[in-house]
Amino acid sequence: MPDSVMILHQQQQASIEMGNWLHTYLLRHLQVFFYSLGQLTRSPLSLLMTSAVIGIALALPTGLHIILKNMQNISGDLDSAAQISLFLKKSTSDTQAQQLISQLKAMPQINKIKYISREQALQEFKRLSGFGNALKALEKNPLPAVIVVQPSLSQSNALSNTKATQQLVEQLQNKPYVDIAQFDMQWVKRLYTIMDIIRRGVIILSALLALAVLLVIGNTIRLAIQNRRDEIVIIKLIGGTDTFIRRPFLYTGFWYGLFGGLIALFLVITSLLMLSGPIEALTQSYESQFSMQIIDVNSTLWLIGGSILLGLSGSWVAVERHLREIEPT
Amino acid sequence: MIRFSHASKRYPGGYDALQDINFHLAPGEMAFLTGHSGAGKSTLLKLIALIERASRGQVIVNGQNLAKISRRKIPYHRRNVGMIFQDHQLLFDRTVFDNVALPLVINGLSHQEIGKKVRASLDKVGLLSKERAYPITLSGGEQQRVGIARAVVNKPPLLLADEPTGNLDPELSREIMGIFEQFSQVGVTVLIASHDIELITHLPYRVLTLKNARLSNDSAPATAGQY
Structure with a gap:
């Protein structure tokens, strides 16, 4: 066989092996992805409670953010209504x-x-x-x-x-x-100032509640790690890397984040729907053509994405902190 | 395969678990490590598996100086060392199959390969029919055989066993030893820590005896001249 054909053949071989490796790698991730979900659904009550805590904590700033956005829409009209x-x-x-x-x-x-x-x-x-x-x-x-x-x-x-x-x-x-x-115009100015205060308040509240979510997830993952201490020791004994051990916990954090985000979304939508009737009646009495916006696609994506990110980072911190402590003796 | 030269282990607090240990175990050799409890048998095995590190001296396994293996590389070292424990260290929430498959899953093997290798390994220890069972439903001897199947499923060149027959009756113990002999015959280096003198002296293998943290005796096998 000429050299060039040999090389081509080797390259093909290498790319097939690479493809196999990638396939196995993705398959393994997918397995852990659903395995961690399966583990969580084994105790649905604790999953629900943890997700609800996350959901409530995230619903509060999200709801305020949306109300604020609506207020900005109204006050946008106020300029022309001077x-x-x-x-x-x-x-x-x-x-x-x-x-x-x-x-x-x-x-x-x-x-x-x-x-x-x-x-x-x-x-x-x-x-x-x-x-x-x-x-x-x-x-x-x-x-x-x-x-x-x-x-x-x-x-x-x-x-x-x-x-x-x-x-x-x-x-x-x-x-x-x-x-x-x-x-x-004084009251319009005051309204703007008040809204600025509220906006900053919402930012501070969001930061604090995000931190709370981080801690909740971190603590949940810490408990999960402690519950599976024996398993971690065994996996370390037979040559499991930290990455391998970390993976299911990271996905667990992901699921908590996702469920928490969905619960937050549900809470925000139902609360705002309940509020929207009276609010629209109020704005109509000011002869405003205002119709309340519940939540747009953008905010939804931010909420869910942020929630998942918090879940992942919370579990990352917990795993980093506690995985090293568990070593076979 | 295993070479200890002037290796010592001192635990924090000044307790000397091992002092100036020197021996060499050739590839494919099978040997026993004995001594009364507290003599340092487990510590010696832990040094080989990098669960502990030597305080002084060198431990070389498979041509690699263990002192040079960083923390991050330890898992890859352990994949070449099959370990068997007195308390089996099985995962009780998974089937026999899944327990034995674990080292392969860690290694990232494909589904088909895992199935093939796990069954081959279970076949060797005579537990092929139990692959769907949970460890809790098995007897002590069977659990130990699951532990052995897991240790060898990766085909590591080295097997370490810490009191593998500790809780078993003499007949089961001999059975387990028979399995180890089979692996030794196909070229696996086997080091078994055991205080069961009765059993050991009846088998034709080298015996390393630890006494007060030192290697007090290194006896050639009964059928001398083989090593």
């Missing part, structure tokens, strides 16, 4: 009000205008406040007519918006028929 309310003097007639409105419409700083007459204001107040009967007792309508003005804002610069809006408010205050021009 309104100036012009309360008209009570003596103002509807035609006078219409005159003012056509004046305002000519101003470039103003985006939208909505007129609420005294009668409409009364109706709305009756409907929303629940004081309908009390109002009937009054002879005269106590409410003024209102013109709601929405300033045209630049999307990019919130600060200049605030300044421009302040100027606009002063300008409107001096218009005829206007009693009070009211602009209250």
